[in-house]
Amino acid sequence: MRRTTLLVALTTTTALALTGCGRDDGGAGDAGAPQTGEAVSTDDLSGELEVWAMGAEGEALPDLVAGFEEQYPEVSINVTPVPWDSAHDKFVNSITAGTTPDVAMIGTTWMGEFAGMDALDPTPGSIDTSKFFEGAQGTIEVEGTSYGVPWYVETRMVYYRTDIASEAGYDEVPTDQEGFKEMAAAMQEQEGVDWGISLQPGQTGSWQTVVPFAWSRGAQIATEDAYTLDTPETVAAVDYFGSFFDEEISDANPPEGQTEATFTDGSVPMFVSGPWMMSLVEDFAAEGGEEDFGSMYDVAPIPTADGGESSSFIGGSNLGVFADTENRDAAWALVDWLTQPETQVEWYDMTSALPSVQAAWDDEALTEDEKLAKFGEQLTTAQAPPSFPTWEQVAAAFDAEMEKVAKQDLSGEEAVQTAQQQAESIGTGQ
Amino acid sequence: MAAVTGTRRRGAPPTREAGKARSSRPPGASREERAGWLLTLPFLLLFGVFTAWPVIQSVFFSVTDITNRDLRTPFQVNFVAFEQYAKAFGDPVFRKAALNTAYFVLVGVPLTMTIALAAAIALNTGITRFRAVYRLGFYTPVITSIVAVAVVWRFLLNPDSGLVNTVLAWVGIDGPNWLGSTTWAMPSLIAMATWRNFGTAMIIFLAGLQAVPQQLHEAAAIDGANAWQRFRNVTVPVLRPTILFVSVTTAIGYLQFFEEPFVMTQGGPLNSTISASMYTYQQFSFGNYGYAAALSYLIFLVIAIVTALQFRFLSEKED
Numbered sequence A: 001m002r003r004t005t006l007l008v009a010l011t012t013t014t015a016l017a018l019t020g021c022g023r024d025d026g027g028a029g030d031a032g033a034p035q036t037g038e039a040v041s042t043d044d045l046s047g048e049l050e051v052w053a054m055g056a057e058g059e060a061l062p063d064l065v066a067g068f069e070e071q072y073p074e075v076s077i078n079v080t081p082v083p084w085d086s087a088h089d090k091f092v093n094s095i096t097a098g099t100t101p102d103v104a105m106i107g108t109t110w111m112g113e114f115a116g117m118d119a120l121d122p123t124p125g126s127i128d129t130s131k132f133f134e135g136a137q138g139t140i141e142v143e144g145t146s147y148g149v150p151w152y153v154e155t156r157m158v159y160y161r162t163d164i165a166s167e168a169g170y171d172e173v174p175t176d177q178e179g180f181k182e183m184a185a186a187m188q189e190q191e192g193v194d195w196g197i198s199l200q201p202g203q204t205g206s207w208q209t210v211v212p213f214a215w216s217r218g219a220q221i222a223t224e225d226a227y228t229l230d231t232p233e234t235v236a237a238v239d240y241f242g243s244f245f246d247e248e249i250s251d252a253n254p255p256e257g258q259t260e261a262t263f264t265d266g267s268v269p270m271f272v273s274g275p276w277m278m279s280l281v282e283d284f285a286a287e288g289g290e291e292d293f294g295s296m297y298d299v300a301p302i303p304t305a306d307g308g309e310s311s312s313f314i315g316g317s318n319l320g321v322f323a324d325t326e327n328r329d330a331a332w333a334l335v336d337w338l339t340q341p342e343t344q345v346e347w348y349d350m351t352s353a354l355p356s357v358q359a360a361w362d363d364e365a366l367t368e369d370e371k372l373a374k375f376g377e378q379l380t381t382a383q384a385p386p387s388f389p390t391w392e393q394v395a396a397a398f399d400a401e402m403e404k405v406a407k408q409d410l411s412g413e414e415a416v417q418t419a420q421q422q423a424e425s426i427g428t429g430q
Numbered sequence B: 001m002a003a004v005t006g007t008r009r010r011g012a013p014p015t016r017e018a019g020k021a022r023s024s025r026p027p028g029a030s031r032e033e034r035a036g037w038l039l040t041l042p043f044l045l046l047f048g049v050f051t052a053w054p055v056i057q058s059v060f061f062s063v064t065d066i067t068n069r070d071l072r073t074p075f076q077v078n079f080v081a082f083e084q085y086a087k088a089f090g091d092p093v094f095r096k097a098a099l100n101t102a103y104f105v106l107v108g109v110p111l112t113m114t115i116a117l118a119a120a121i122a123l124n125t126g127i128t129r130f131r132a133v134y135r136l137g138f139y140t141p142v143i144t145s146i147v148a149v150a151v152v153w154r155f156l157l158n159p160d161s162g163l164v165n166t167v168l169a170w171v172g173i174d175g176p177n178w179l180g181s182t183t184w185a186m187p188s189l190i191a192m193a194t195w196r197n198f199g200t201a202m203i204i205f206l207a208g209l210q211a212v213p214q215q216l217h218e219a220a221a222i223d224g225a226n227a228w229q230r231f232r233n234v235t236v237p238v239l240r241p242t243i244l245f246v247s248v249t250t251a252i253g254y255l256q257f258f259e260e261p262f263v264m265t266q267g268g269p270l271n272s273t274i275s276a277s278m279y280t281y282q283q284f285s286f287g288n289y290g291y292a293a294a295l296s297y298l299i300f301l302v303i304a305i306v307t308a309l310q311f312r313f314l315s316e317k318e319d
Helices: A002-019 A055-071 A084-097 A108-116 A134-138 A162-167 A177-188 A207-215 A232-246 A259-264 A276-287 A328-338 A341-351 A358-362 A370-379 A391-408 A412-426 B002-010 B017-024 B027-062 B083-090 B092-125 B131-143 B146-157 B163-170 B185-210 B214-222 B227-255 B259-264 B276-285 B289-318
Strands: A047-054 A075-082 A103-107 A149-155 A157-161 A270-273 A297-300 A314-321
Touching (some): A055 A328, A055 A341, A075 A084, A075 A328, A084 A103, A103 A108, A103 A328, A108 A391, A134 A149, A157 A162, A207 A232, A259 A270, A259 A276, A297 A370, A328 A341, A341 A358, A391 A412, B083 B289, B092 B227, B092 B276, B131 B185, B146 B163, B146 B185, B185 B227, B214 B227, B227 B289, B276 B289
Parallel strands (some): A047 A075, A047 A103
Antiparallel strands (some): A157 A270, A157 A297
């Protein structure tokens, strides 16, 4: 017992030294947490806001927020660009040290973790959360409470070469999973085609390929308080995924970074990815002298089975306000402003980040591109992964099993059983 | 420096007694002593804050169930004794990582040392006219960034267009997918690590070889010893401390095998190249601080044992 006391004393000293001050509500705040946070007032906003954003967003954001500063001249915004590689560590460190920014861009899969650390301010009721895509809204809810808002979104669709598909006798992509696989096999028969479709054979992020197949069969991979990776629907989806490698329609050891090259030269005429691949493959083809590549391919929704609804993975980034902010009103006003449809369209023009607000998709900038409009359609049914703090860890365990399915013929049943056992021993972290 | 030698000359323990005994000592020595402490203070402070304290803290973490969820609520941390250590033994991925690390050390250390010694001898005996060029060439991989090295090796090992498989194809061998195969990924990383690291060992061996007295070689030659006998009975005994030093430092480095799998394979395929350090790193990044701290102390323990064994078996013949 004495040792325990000493231990607590030791860790506490450090923690206190790090955070500067203790928080009185401790870890017990979850139970009484409000559905939405206190209302904010937008009158007389003033002061400084520290904003963190990653990648291209961090670079472009200062130009965008100039509009906000015009509207509220008393508020000045300081944007700090953070590199993606070190972003997660930087956030965790700043949360423990009590040096968080006021507003930050937050990766969708970090929400559970940060909310679990009591770092985020619940979304005030004045922000209408129904304006966002349902899947995107799902990424900001932790145990029934919203923390922040979806900022921009992306989802995955099937890219396919229309010219090779029609050679193989397909004018459209079948919407059922069995028919879809037959199409991939038929395309593989065509001249110059090595593999029917490129699917990620396990390793980091492969769940983003497999889980949509399960969702599109009606599977749920988690309930409110537990992981449910071992449902019959998920087993069937994993077996379906494995059969592509089994029947050698997909390469279990694909060379790295060749997606654009093999898609444009037709040797792998299908893959599953997000909207950013449109400009990548078109630019790649243009470099090779193929200026009109845009008309040679199209995108199609994730195929379904057993009467399920086509449901892809929704990614993107959220915006959060940190609980330690000293300028809560201005922080939320900025977040609200960033999720106005007009601002979102402007942001799309600047960075090609897709709006999380459904109303913004009515704008011409987004409706005139047919492929993009299809992404907009897929977004309405796209789903988010569980928002448990331990999701990233469980996803890694799931990815490891998917690799065995793709490369070692592990059965779907065994794979999801192992993944579920690991998920249970890791726990939801709540 | 002066303060330290002054203290030693008196033969008194320099630390705890200092304050107590100050009055009975000549005032000059005391001032000298105080200056000594003052001069070492910046180091002691930095050492304490950035080395000693983290070590103490991580030892405590390793006997708790702390995760990143506890960072803001430290009162919830539970003392779990050696549960985290026990967990490691039942963790299939860590067991795999430990085996991979052992494989890497058992093959990599002798290989690196043999190549380093061979290169050092070749350079020392002057079989080439361009010694400096070779010395530089062999040492260049050591100072090159691992990321740059990784890019180049990835090109070399590319199954379709890589130089390695192209050369193998000339002699009719169908080369494997080096980094994508569970059998070949580890040998590929060992080859890369050996290539990258032997330069350090070579430089140290070279210094050791240059310290071998030429007269001994000449005397042995007059007695009729051939080149191998001279190497075996003259060079190796003189070189023994160098060999010990190189084997200890190389083994410690290789037991912490991290960068190669981290940049080349991410531990894959199928965990065939994941190392103990890399798995520890993963656990830290998942926020399992208690478990990760326990894993790092297990690695520390193994390093201590291996080093002790090396001292026992490589240095005993010296006296």
